[in-house]
Amino acid sequence: MSRLSSSGPQTADAPTPEDAFHETAALSDRDREPRHGAAADGPMLAADGTPLKKSLARALRAQKLRALALIAPLLIFVLVTFIAPIADMLFRSIENQIVQDTLPRTTAVVQDWNPDTGEPPSEAVYEALYRDLFLAAEARRHTRLGQRLNYEETGMSSLFRGTGRDVDDFGEANVETLEDLDDRWEEAAFWVELTSGEGGEGVVDAARERYMRLADLSSRSPLGDVWCAVKGVFAETCDVAPEDVDLGFSLSGTFAETFPRTAEAYAEFAVFMALEEGETVADDEPWEAVxxxxxxxxxxxxxxxxxxYDGPNADALRAAQEALAEVPPVDFRAAFLNSDEDWADIDNWRTIQTYSPPYTTGYFLNAVDMQKTPEGPALRDADERIYGLLFQRTMFMSLVITFSCILLGYPVAWILANLPMRQANLLLILVLLPFWTSLLVRTSAWKVMLQQQGVINDVLVWLGLVADESRLIMINNQFGTIVAMTHILLPFMILPLYSVMQTIPPSYLRAAKSLGATNWTAFWRVYFPQTVPGIGAGSILVFILAIGYYITPEIVGGTTGTFISNRIAYHISSSLNWGLAAALGTILLVVVLVLYWAYDKIVGIDNVKLGG
Incomplete structure (x- = not known):
């Protein structure tokens, strides 16, 4: 093809219009050819032929899954050991299902009772209490309920315990009338024949559900079924789930409709025999409650x-009706009052009524020295208010311990940061040395040193600073707790301060002094502000650890140097009032979070550093 020269006139070799057309067509065809890694009419492609965008998304997804797999063990550990216990604590602080699970009928009917009348509940309430308490006493669960209600009203524990022993004798004359009338009433087979049939499954299922709630028996979860299937592969067997246990008994629907109370009582007896004793109703005669x-x-x-009625043994039932007509009916109220006159106490019934719901704010009210009353929440008497004092003492002593650690730890950290490396490392080992000793041993050592016949008092007497008959009392009080905990928590203040001070160049102080600043001015205006993040980090560590400490206050605190954590431990291990312990723990958690939030607003959590 002819070309135009870069200069000069056109020659005979100049391009013709046809040449220009062919060159343009060639350029267009070249532009339409697919470039490397791209389709002719589509997006960029990866080496394997997939769209580049899709390939990148897949690679990023795989990278995220790998990262998740790496942190999954830690995440599961945190969920199981930290999140789950906190969630359980929060639930226990409001959970109150034991009253409703133990006395389901009573809690339902007692709601219609008005305590303002000044009269005990009606006979129907006492009857419901008899039916509930009889089953609870047979299952040995009534004492737990008494203990729970005793937290709210003193004397409820002994009330339930004593009545649980007597409830078998309620209606004794009526029971003897039936047994004297016909010996068959004492035979298990007679009762099975009397009540067996079809159509009463609903009554039996309801009785099974009531007993499972009473005895804290839970249904097997789908995960449990999977686990049993896995065990089956290895020829191992699982226990039968409570809801699947064969009662060896089928209730007649006609009998249940005609004799509803008897059907319920006999169904509960059948469930108890199967789930608790591993037997059937054919193995023993029914309870007195039946x-x-x-x-x-x-x-x-x-x-x-x-x-x-034309069911089995109808003639025996008609004879029993005639015989029982000669005997007074069971007076449930009188029976309960004969067992214990406190069953006529309005306060006891008000407590049952108040704490019937499955969830309650009562634990939180008790945790702040309040109680439920007919008029609403109210403060307890002055001599019963202990938790407010404990919270105040815990906060005060934790703050004192934190400031003590700052005063003692700051100079030590400064020395560590300014000593030569060899000497600083040796001193740092001495700071960390207490961590190599058991906390219990360190606390016990302080108990030996601080007691009136201890080392410190002996030295003071030897120096003549204290008379032998006037030895100082430094143990079993707040002073002993503060001293021991300051020593134990001091490393948690020194280490953050030391790590921050290490990053401060010494030239800053020299520059300040060269500009005319005194030693104090250089420290206060230049050095100290740069150590505030370390003070903040150490203060948070020490305060949060101190506010929840248990062992040291328990050993050296006595009665005036204990923390709220000691009371929480008491309710968990001694009084077994886990609901109140959970409420106290929840309040303590909220207090810490509020203080953390306030610290963040005032100082700024971003300013807290552990070095660097």
Missing amino acids: YVALDQDLRALSPEELAA
Whole structure:
């Protein structure tokens, strides 16, 4: 193809219009050719032919999954050992299901009772209490309920314990009437024949559910089924789930409809025998509560209604109705009052009514020295307010310990930061040395040193500073707790300060002095502000550790130097009031979070450093 020269006139070799057309077409075809790594009409492609954007997204997703797999063990550990216990604590601080689970019928009917009348509840409430308490006493769960209610009203524990022993004798005359009338009433097979049939599954299922709640028996979860399947592969067997245990008994729907109380009582007896004793109703005669329930059902039926009943042993039922008509009905209120006159106490019934709901604010009210009253929450009497004082003491002593650690730890950290490396490392080992000794041993050592016949008092007496008959009392009080905990927590203040001070160039102080600043001015205006982040980090560590300390105050604190944590431990291990312990722990957690938030607003958590 001819070309135009860069200069001069056109020659015969100049391009023609046809040449220009062909050159333009060639350029267009070249532009349409696919470039390397790209489709002709699509996006850029990766080496394997997939779109580059999709390939990058897949690579990023795989990278995130690998990162998640790396942190998954730590995440699971934190969830199991930290998040789950806190969640359980929060739940326990409001959970109150034991009252409703132990007395389901009573809590339902007692809500209609008005304590302002000044009269005890009606006979129906006492009857419901009898039916609930009988089952709870057989399952040995009534004492737990008494202990729970005793936290709110003194004497409830002994009330439930004593009545639980007597409840078998309620309606004894009516039971003996049936047994004297016909020996068959004492035979288990007779009762099985009387109540067996089809159609009463709902009553049995309800009885099973009531007992499972009472005995804290939970249904097997899907995960449990999977685990049992895995065990089956290795020829191992799982225990039968409570909801799947065969009762060896089927309740008649006709009997349950005609004799509802008896059907419920006998179903509870069957469930108890199967789940608790591993037996069936055919192995033993029923409880006394079943006889009492039958007495009530027979009295509720007219002779004509009973004559229409054509179930098994109908003749025995009609004879029993005639015999029981000669005996007074069971007076449940009188029976409870004969067992303990406190069952007529309005305050006891008000406590049951107040704490019937499955969730309560009562634990939190107790934790702040308040209580539930008919008029609403109210402060307890002055001589019963202990938790407010404990919280104040805990906060005060934790702050004193924190400031003591700052005063003692700051000079030590400054010395560490300014000594030659060899000497600083040796001194740092001495700072860390207490960590090599058990906390219990260190605390016990302070108990030996601080007691009246201890080392410190002996030295003071030897120096003549203290008379032998006037030895100082430095143990079993706040002073002993502050001294021991300051020593124990001091390294947690020194280390953050030391790490921050190491990063401060010595030239700053020399520059300040060269400009005319005194030693104090150079320290206060130049050096100290740069160490504030270390003070903040150490203060947070020491304060949070101090506010929840337990062992040291327990050993050296006595009665005036203990923390709220000691009271929490008491309720967990001694009084077993886990709800109140959880409420106290929750309040302590909230206090720490509020103080942390306030510190962040005032100082700024971003200014807290551990060095660097």
